[in-house]
Amino acid sequence: MKKMLDLVVSDNSQLNHNYCLIKLTTTDNTLLPDMLPGQFVEVRIDGSSTTYLRRPISVNFVDKEKNELWLLVQVIGDGTRKMCEYRKGDIVNLLLPLGNTFSIPAQNTSQELLLIGGGVGTAPMLYLGACLKEKGFNPKFLLGARSKNDLLQLDEFAKYGEVYCTTEDGSFGEKGYVTNHSVLKNTRFSSIYTCGPKPMMVAVARYANDNKINCEVSLENMMACGFGVCLCCVEKTREGNICVCTEGPVFNIEKLTWIN
Numbered sequence: 001m002k003k004m005l006d007l008v009v010s011d012n013s014q015l016n017h018n019y020c021l022i023k024l025t026t027t028d029n030t031l032l033p034d035m036l037p038g039q040f041v042e043v044r045i046d047g048s049s050t051t052y053l054r055r056p057i058s059v060n061f062v063d064k065e066k067n068e069l070w071l072l073v074q075v076i077g078d079g080t081r082k083m084c085e086y087r088k089g090d091i092v093n094l095l096l097p098l099g100n101t102f103s104i105p106a107q108n109t110s111q112e113l114l115l116i117g118g119g120v121g122t123a124p125m126l127y128l129g130a131c132l133k134e135k136g137f138n139p140k141f142l143l144g145a146r147s148k149n150d151l152l153q154l155d156e157f158a159k160y161g162e163v164y165c166t167t168e169d170g171s172f173g174e175k176g177y178v179t180n181h182s183v184l185k186n187t188r189f190s191s192i193y194t195c196g197p198k199p200m201m202v203a204v205a206r207y208a209n210d211n212k213i214n215c216e217v218s219l220e221n222m223m224a225c226g227f228g229v230c231l232c233c234v235e236k237t238r239e240g241n242i243c244v245c246t247e248g249p250v251f252n253i254e255k256l257t258w259i260n
C-alpha cells in the first residue's frame with residue numbers, strides 16, 4: 001500500500017557531471033516500506049518556485065541492512081537539479097511505493113535472464129538484478145550509454161551478475177547500441193527486461209519478439225499525480241488507453257502496440 005513518508009538524506013554523491021545517487025532512510029528508525037523491482041516513488045520538490053508537481057523516480061536499490069532507499073537521478077530540469085543538491089540530513093517527502101513490478105520467474109533458476117538498461121534507465125535494473133540474484137538466478141546485465149563517463153554503478157551491478165556494456169563512441173565495452181552487442185548472438189535468453197530511452201526499448205522489444213523471447217519494458221512516460229487521477233501518463237495498448245502510473249510502469253511487450 002502506498003504511503004506518504006518523510007525520509008532523511010543519509011548520503012548524496014555526485015556520480016558524474018549530471019548524475020547523483022541519493023540515499024534515504026527513515027527519520028525514526030522504523031523500517032522502510034517493502035518495495036519491489038520496477039516500482040517508483042514520487043518526490044515532492046520543496047523550495048522550488050518552478051516545480052509544483054512531484055517527480056517520479058525509480059527504486060534504484062533497497063539496502064535492507066542499512067534500511068536505505070537509493071535513487072539514481074539524472075539532472076534534466078529544475079526538479080532533478082534540486083534533488084542533486086540535497087545534503088545529508090535534508091528531509092524529503094515521498095509517495096511510495098508506486099506502480100507494478102517486473103515479474104520474477106517462478107522456477108528454473110538456470111534460465112538465462114538479460115537486464116538491459118540505457119541511460120538513466122539502468123536505475124531500476126540494479127534492484128531487479130539484486131532481487132533475481134537473491135532468488136537464486138544469475139542475471140546478466142547489458143548497459144548502454146553515450147560514453148564511458150555515462151556508465152554508472154558498474155561495481156554495484158557486478159555484485160549480482162555478469163555485466164556487458166556498449167557505448168556509442170566506443171570508449172568502453174562494444175561500440176554501438178545495446179541491440180548490436182555480441183552477447184545477444186552468443187546466448188539464448190529466455191527473458192529480457194529493459195528500461196531506457198523509448199527508441200532503445202522499441203528496438204529491444206522487436207529483437208525479443210523476432211526471437212520469441214519473453215520481454216518486459218518499463219515505460220517512463222511523463223507523469224504528474226502518479227496515482228491514476230490526472231491521465232497525463234496514458235499509453236495506447238492492445239487493451240486500450242491505460243495509465244502507466246497505475247497499470248505500469250512495467251508491461252509485457254505483448255500488451256503494447258510497438259510490435260506487430
Ligand SMILES: Cc1cc2nc3c(=O)[nH]c(=O)nc-3n(C[C@H](O)[C@H](O)[C@H](O)COP(=O)(O)OP(=O)(O)OC[C@H]3O[C@@H](n4cnc5c(N)ncnc54)[C@H](O)[C@@H]3O)c2cc1C
Nearest residue numbers: 055056057058072073074076077078079080123220221222
Ligand atoms: C516511472 C518513471 C521512473 C523514472 N525514473 C527515473 C530515475 O530513476 N531517475 C531519473 O533521473 N529520472 C527518472 N525518471 C524521469 C524523471 O521523472 C524526469 O527526468 C523528471 O521528472 C524531470 O523533472 P525536472 O523537474 O528535472 O525536469 P522538467 O523541468 O520537468 O523537464 C525538463 C524537460 O524534460 C522533459 N521531461 C520531463 N520528464 C520527462 C519524461 N519522463 N520523459 C521525457 N521527457 C521528460 C520535459 O518535457 C522538459 O522538456 C522517471 C520517470 C518515470 C515516469
Ligand code: FES
Nearest residue numbers: 224226230231245
Ligand atoms: S500520472 Fe496522473 S494518471 Fe498517471
